[in-house]
Amino acid sequence: MKHTLHTLTSRFLGILWLVTSVCMFVSCSDDTDETGGNFKLYYPDMTDIGPSMTGVKIPAPSFQGGTPSEFEITAVTLNDESIENPCFVIDAETGEITINSTAETPVGEYKLTISCSVNGKYFTFKDIIKVTFLPRAPEGTVAEPNHILVMYSVVSDPNNITKLPTAQVKTAGEHVSITKYSIGTVTVNGEILDKPEEMFEVSSSGEISILKSERFERGVTYSISLKLETAATGDTPCIATDILAVEVASEPFSLEYPGYNAEEGWKMPNTSSDEGGSSFISEVPVFVGSTDGIKYWIEIDNEKGKDKILIDETTGIISVPQGHGFDIGDKFKISVFVANIYLPEGKRLTDVNLSITKFYKPLDDFTFYNDIEIEQTNEISLNPNDWSAAGYEDLTFSLLDTWGEILTLDPETFIITAPKDNTIAVGEYTVPFRVTNGDGTTKNYSFKLTVTENKQKLVWIKCGNNFGTGYEDDIYQNQFRFNKALDNDQSFTINTNLNGNSASITWSLSALKPSDKGIVCTIDNNKLKFSNTTNPDVTLTNSVHVIILTGTTTINGTQSSLSVPIFIHVNLEKNGYFVEFTPFAFRVNPQFGGTSVKPIFKKGNGDIITSSNVALEYRRSFNYYIWDGKNSITDDPQESGILKTLWGSSNPKSAKGPMAYFKTGITPLPDESLKQQIGYVDNSAGAGYSVKIFGEKWKTTTGEYLHGFVRGQMIFEETPDEKFNDSKTQVFPLMIWFDPDYYPVTE
Incomplete structure (x- = not known):
């Protein structure tokens, strides 16, 4: 599949009108045109448009199932004959289609076949869009008059009793007999008007009328095209494009200068290095009202500004030329003030303020911070370059994105630091920051931070995963999913940043939390080994676990140790279904909250369920395992500990409490109630059943953020009903890893 906009050049003849009609087809696989499957795509209805128009759009489709992407037009037919694509362009990401018809686009019915990708699987929709190009109305078809002017105060007031003018469709000669009229496309300043029938109508005799409506806008012109049927064309319509213009006249109504901040006003320095001193020019204002006979003028409250602060009488641009002599x-x-032919005396529409400030050297391409390279976990200290020597004054600095949490910027010295044993991973980073000048203007800059491998201490431990290829990133590390009892033991090598170093590492494991549910983890030399339990009292059960792996080594007489969590998901088929989050360890900073990946739902035979009408919800059996960041992990008392405090009057053992999305059955909680939750499985449209965790809510009574792991039982139904809460498809597919020191880098 291609990932760009797709189009081919037109090679046809004709002057046309375009009508779009829409069909819905059930998805099918990429190599068959047979309908079937659960994913569905819907393109919306579209208003008629005129001939030879460029840039007309068919909006992006809605869908039922996973979020589609990689859209492509795979086939086009004209009157059921395959042709090259003459004028259709599709946005590969959204599915929006642009039609660039020309005078050479041939008459007929076009059908478009669209393909897209959903969760890595391709679907094809044969003939999902039909586009019919129709001929222009006979020469000499006109409206008399072809231009009508109405006052906004009349046409926008449904209660106004003033009668509005009409126009009559006429044809040249007697050889054309029009049998049917209807409103086609109406455009406003080139944009298609939605539901034009609410504002205009045409009678069976061809009289075009204007309907009073609050939808009319001031100072704009509505261009009306009619769809006609004639005795010669029969039931096949033709189009009289832009047959009538309706101008809505208005006295001056409002004026706004783009970018103007009412609190700060405009600021102009009193001088500059440019010869002649500073100057000022505003943006072109946005005016609402009729522009016929428009005239701008200003009044200034300070005599010093008269004849020095100017306004263009026709555009409204305000300016101050050089040589003004203003003082700080x-x-x-x-x-x-603005006047037009409908209000010759004019009226004041807005007040703007201009202040004269000290001149500051404009921000340019100065290098405020040099690039820096460090070994991982080493202390960072980066001094700014001497910007005062470059002529800058009163600057302030701020780090952008999550770097403000990862690094520290001293507000006095502007030195950027990070402490020893920081957790910035090996890699090359672009660190963005913003400089604010003394006059309030800002500019964004960046420097390169390169973090290299540290071979003097344990910094990271990675044991991989068993998800397959394509899951090498850090968010997938140290996670292992098992869908059944093991046929044989499975081992995974423990890798560290000290690989290749002669240092000896001693490994240890904490207790498994929760306890053994059928698969256990041990250490075998330098490997993690997963085995079936030997405990005769344990039956293999759906569960998600965490165990802490600790490595200890001594290099050059200095001992270092590092502990990391290892996650295990026992993912047995439950009532014919699997629920899989990948990664299933959702790491989140409780201060800020976050959203997990979207899960995949599978049937027992491995088929992915793409319906968006399923339901997934937390149900009960919540546990919190407290981690000290080292090799200790302890149970929080389920019915009397930290979770019980968060659950309030509910019990985390038996109730979903503050993690509920549904109130009863499949009826969601009201929006205001959802905002009060501490998290939930988001079943709203487009959310994809990801788990949402709210920031600043996962704290102890003393204000400390949770540091450890939370799991809870979820329930799932492919076709849920009001008895959903009693679902027997009960699973533990996700472990939430609360880490107050986790600040993911965003680039």
Whole structure:
């Protein structure tokens, strides 16, 4: 599949009108046109548009199932004959289609076949869109008059009794007999108007009327096209494009200068290095009202600004030429007046303020921080370059994105630091920061931070995963999923940053939390080994576990140790289904919260369920395992500990409490109630059943953030009903890893 916009050049003839109709087809596989499956795609209805128009859009489709991408037009037919794509362009990410018809696009019915990808699987929709190009109306088809002017105060008031003018469709000669009229496309400043029938109508005799409506806008012109049927064309319509223009006249109504901040006003320095001193020019204002006979003028409250602060009478642009002689601290209130032919005396539409400030050297491409390279976990200290020597004054700095949490920027010295034993991973990073000038203007910059491998201490431990290829990133590390009892022991090598170093590492494991549910983990030399339990009292059961792996070594007389969690998911088929989050360890900072990946739902035969009508919800049996960051992991008392405090009057052992999405059955909690939760499985449209964790809510009574692991039982139904809460498809598919020191790098 291609990942760009797809189009081919037109090679046809004709002057046309375009009508789009929509069909819905059930998805099918990429190599068959047979309908079937659960994923469905819907393209919306579209208003008629005129001939030879470019840039007309069929909006992006809605869908039932997973989120689609990689859209492509795979086939086009004209009157059921395959042709090259003449004028259709599809956005590969959204599925929006642009039609660039020309005078050479041939008449007929086009059918478009669309393909897309959902969760790595491709679907094809044969003839999902039909586009019919129709001929232009006979020459000489006109409206008399072809231009109508109405006042906004009349046409926008349904209660106004003033009668509005009409126009009559006429044809040249007697050889054309029109048998049917209907409103086609109406455009406003080139954009298609939605539901034009609410504002215009045409009678069976061809009289075009204007319907009073609050939808009318001031100072704009509506261009109306009619769809006609004639005795010669029969039931096949033709189009009279832009047959009538309706201008809505208005006195001056409002004026706004883009980018103007009412609290701060405009600021202009009193001088600059440019010859002649500083100057000022505003943006072109946005005016609402009729522009016929428009005229701008200003009044200034400070005599010093008269004849020096100017306004263009026709555009409204306000300017101050060089040589104004203003002083720092001068302030001007500028009242802007506008007149047009409907209000010749004009009126004041807005006030703007202009202040004269100290001149600051504009921010340019100065290098404020040099690039830096360090070994992982080593202390970082980065001094700014001498920007005062470069002519800058009163600068302030701030780190952007999550770097403000990862690094520290001193507000006085602007030195950027990170402590020893920081957790920035090996890699090359672009660290963004913002510089604010003394006059309030800002500019974003960045420097390169390169973190290299540290061979003097244990920094990271990675044992991989058993998800298959494509899961090498750190978020998938140290996670192992088993869908059945093991046929044989499975081993995974423990890798560290000291690989290749002669240092000897001693390994140990904490207790498994929760306790053994059928698969156990041990250490065999330098490997993790997973085996079936030897405990005769344990039956293999759906569960998710965590165990702490600790490595200890001594290099050059200095001992270092590092502990990491290892996650195990016993993912047995439950009532014919599997629920899989990948990764199933959801690491999140409780201060900020976050959203997990979207799960995949599978049937027992491995088929992926793509329906968006399933339901997934937390149910009960929540546990919290407290981690000290080292090799100790302890149980929080389920019915009297930290979780019980968070659950309030509910019990985390038997109730979902503050982790509920549904109130009863499949009726969601009201939005205001959901905002009060501490988290939930998001069943809303488009959320994909990801788990949402809210920040600043997972804390102890003393205000400490949780540091450890939380799991809870979920229930799932492919076709849920009001008895959903009693579902027997009960699984433990996710472990939430709360880490107050986790600040993922965003680039």
